[in-house]
Amino acid sequence: MTSTDSAQNASSAAPAKAPAKDPWDLPDVSGLVVGVLGGTGPQGKGLAYRLAKAGQKVIIGSRAADRALAAAEELGHGVEGADNAETARRSDIVIVAVPWEGHGKTLESLREELAGKLVVDCVNPLGFDKKGAYALLPDSRVAAAFHHLSAVLLQDPEIDEIDTDVMVLGEERADVEIVQALAGRIPGMRGVFAGRLRNAHQVESLVANLISVNRRYKAHAGLRVTDV
Amino acid sequence: MTSTDSAQNASSAAPAKAPAKDPWDLPDVSGLVVGVLGGTGPQGKGLAYRLAKAGQKVIIGSRAADRALAAAEELGHGVEGADNAETARRSDIVIVAVPWEGHGKTLESLREELAGKLVVDCVNPLGFDKKGAYALLPDSRVAAAFHHLSAVLLQDPEIDEIDTDVMVLGEERADVEIVQALAGRIPGMRGVFAGRLRNAHQVESLVANLISVNRRYKAHAGLRVTDV
Numbered sequence: 001m002t003s004t005d006s007a008q009n010a011s012s013a014a015p016a017k018a019p020a021k022d023p024w025d026l027p028d029v030s031g032l033v034v035g036v037l038g039g040t041g042p043q044g045k046g047l048a049y050r051l052a053k054a055g056q057k058v059i060i061g062s063r064a065a066d067r068a069l070a071a072a073e074e075l076g077h078g079v080e081g082a083d084n085a086e087t088a089r090r091s092d093i094v095i096v097a098v099p100w101e102g103h104g105k106t107l108e109s110l111r112e113e114l115a116g117k118l119v120v121d122c123v124n125p126l127g128f129d130k131k132g133a134y135a136l137l138p139d140s141r142v143a144a145a146f147h148h149l150s151a152v153l154l155q156d157p158e159i160d161e162i163d164t165d166v167m168v169l170g171e172e173r174a175d176v177e178i179v180q181a182l183a184g185r186i187p188g189m190r191g192v193f194a195g196r197l198r199n200a201h202q203v204e205s206l207v208a209n210l211i212s213v214n215r216r217y218k219a220h221a222g223l224r225v226t227d228v
Numbered sequence: 229m230t231s232t233d234s235a236q237n238a239s240s241a242a243p244a245k246a247p248a249k250d251p252w253d254l255p256d257v258s259g260l261v262v263g264v265l266g267g268t269g270p271q272g273k274g275l276a277y278r279l280a281k282a283g284q285k286v287i288i289g290s291r292a293a294d295r296a297l298a299a300a301e302e303l304g305h306g307v308e309g310a311d312n313a314e315t316a317r318r319s320d321i322v323i324v325a326v327p328w329e330g331h332g333k334t335l336e337s338l339r340e341e342l343a344g345k346l347v348v349d350c351v352n353p354l355g356f357d358k359k360g361a362y363a364l365l366p367d368s369r370v371a372a373a374f375h376h377l378s379a380v381l382l383q384d385p386e387i388d389e390i391d392t393d394v395m396v397l398g399e400e401r402a403d404v405e406i407v408q409a410l411a412g413r414i415p416g417m418r419g420v421f422a423g424r425l426r427n428a429h430q431v432e433s434l435v436a437n438l439i440s441v442n443r444r445y446k447a448h449a450g451l452r453v454t455d456v
Contacts, residue, residue: 003271003379004438005448023444043231151231163454167437195440202433209395209431210232212423213453216251220233222454226391228445 023193026181027174030055034182035091037061037084037098037106040071043122044097046154047146050162052077054185061087088113093182095146096121107136115139120179122146124204126197133198143170143179144200145191148207150220161188164222168193169200192225251421254409255402258283262410263319265289265312265326265334268299271350272325274382275374278390280305282413289315289322316341321410323374324349335364343367348407350374352432354425361426371398371407372428373419376435378448389416392450396421397428420453 034051038044039060052058052075060075061084062068068081088094088110094117098106103123107114119125119140126133135142145168153159166183168191170176180191194203206223213221262279266272267288280286280303288303289312290296296309316322316338322345326334331351335342347353347368354361363370373396381387394411396419398404408419422431434451441449 004376004435004442005378005380020446148232150233152233169437192441193444194437199433199436199440202430203437205427205430206434207232208427209397209422212427213420213456214233216421217456218248219455221456224452224454225441226450226452227447228441228449 026177026184026191029093029178029181029185032092032178032182033057033059033090035059035061035087035094037087037094037096037110039081039087039097040067041097041099042151042155043146043149044095045071045075046151047095047097047149048079049075049077050154050186051182052079054187056182056185059087059091084110085113088117091117093118093120093178096123096125097146104136111137111139117141118143118175118178120145120182121200124200126200141170141172141175142197143168143175144197144203145169145179145183147203148210148223150214150222153220162186162222163188163224165190165192165225167203167223167225169195169197169203171196190225192228194225254405254412254419257321257406257409257413260320260406260410261285261287261318263287263289263315263322265315265322265324265338267309267315267325268295269325269327270379270383271374271377272323273299273303274379275323275325275377276307277303277305278382278414279410280307282415284410284413287315287318312338313341316345319345321346321348321406324351324353325374332364339365339367345369346371346403346406348373348410349428352428354428369398369400369403370425371396371403372425372431373397373407373411375431376438376451378442378450381448381450390414390450391416391452393418393420393453395431395451395453397423397425397431399424418453420456422453 036044036048039048040062048058048060059080060068060072065083072079072081120143125142127136145166168179183189183191210221264272264276267276268290276286276288286307288296288300288309293311300307300309348371353370355364373394396407411417411419438449
């Protein structure tokens with residue numbers, strides 16, 4: 001049994017350092033263009049809708065540009081549509097909301113367009129082979145977030161607030177904070193730092209538990225991190 | 229990307245069944261004896277303290293009976309201490325809060341005493357070998373719960389409410405509901421059903437994320453399941 005606070009206790013015994021930066025002092029991301037790959041699926045579309053409604057410039061990406069255009073028109077709020085490659089090129093932040101099946105392939109085919117971009121993966125942004133984990137996008141800045149959102153709630157225009165936190169994982173604090181700030185643009189939602197990418201796997205897998213919760217309680221469950 | 233509500237949508241399209249049982253209609257567990265194996269460690273002790281303070285009869289178990297007795301005396305609230313075997317024998321519900329290292333061995337050495345008991349594991353109650361998962365306690369009723377609680381908060385007598393939900397996993401609804409009701413005895417806490425035992429692994433692993441949260445935010449983070 002591992003206490004969640006044991007590590008903290010250890011670090012508080014360490015020598016005093018400069019005062020820590022306020023973890024809620026997040027950057028202004030309102031001017032950034034957000035692309036959503038797989039933005040014609042229910043969760044990608046829901047996320048695009050929420051971000052655009054909050055005033056963010058959003059481009060929906062799809063393998064077929066015409067499907068992306070149709071979804072964008074349906075959403076309104078200035079959302080544009082394009083194929084995945086153009087979406088990646090034109091965006092500052094690229095949210096990967098493609099189905100799990102084609103996920104690795106889609107990312108690898110867009111490696112060039114995604115170079116230098118901040119890529120936010122809703123599943124796990126690592127590949128796994130016999131040697132362990134490897135980066136699917138070595139030339140991109142990668143974070144993991146938006147893992148288990150209810151597409152039903154995201155897409156429902158009657159619902160004003162999404163009552164959940166989003167766990168944000170990544171290696172570079174500046175990038176993580178951009179993603180946290182982006183999550184915070186959606187009313188009710190907070191982006192909470194929850195570790196490095198190697199800890200993204202269990203956050204992704206937790207979707208199975210939330211599906212069990214939803215079945216038992218006839219709910220659209222989210223997760224709120226307490227005491228932060 | 230997997231939507232958490234897809235499964236629910238599928239089931240709501242299925243033919244209508246008898247009205248579901250109210251998932252919050254939980255049994256009265258106030259008369260049950262709760263044993264805490266590893267009850268001299270910080271989390272076990274904290275959990276024993278909270279349950280006893282809520283009026284539950286609690287026995288602390290340890291490999292060494294004298295250490296258990298000392299911890300019990302320190303806690304008060306009618307807590308008793310005994311060696312692990314006696315604790316298991318005398319309890320209706322046995323919470324396993326032993327360190328991860330000796331976990332499997334401890335359980336297997338108590339297989340006889342734990343037969344027929346409701347065993348609640350704070351780590352994963354399954355063993356894993358080349359063939360996959362197997363039950364460590366085939367003769368017990370097994371649930372998984374109390375995975376990531378802050379020992380600091382549990383043990384602090386100044387804190388009246390523990391602001392977190394506890395995910396409860398198990399195969400038998402009646403057993404899961406007993407554990408949910410037990411968690412609900414602690415003010416602020418709810419026991420929420422979160423799937424079968426095969427989904428306990430990621431709940432256990434999430435401790436790594438909460439440690440990251442605690443470091444960044446200098447917090448004792450918990451998790452609240454929203455919309456339930």
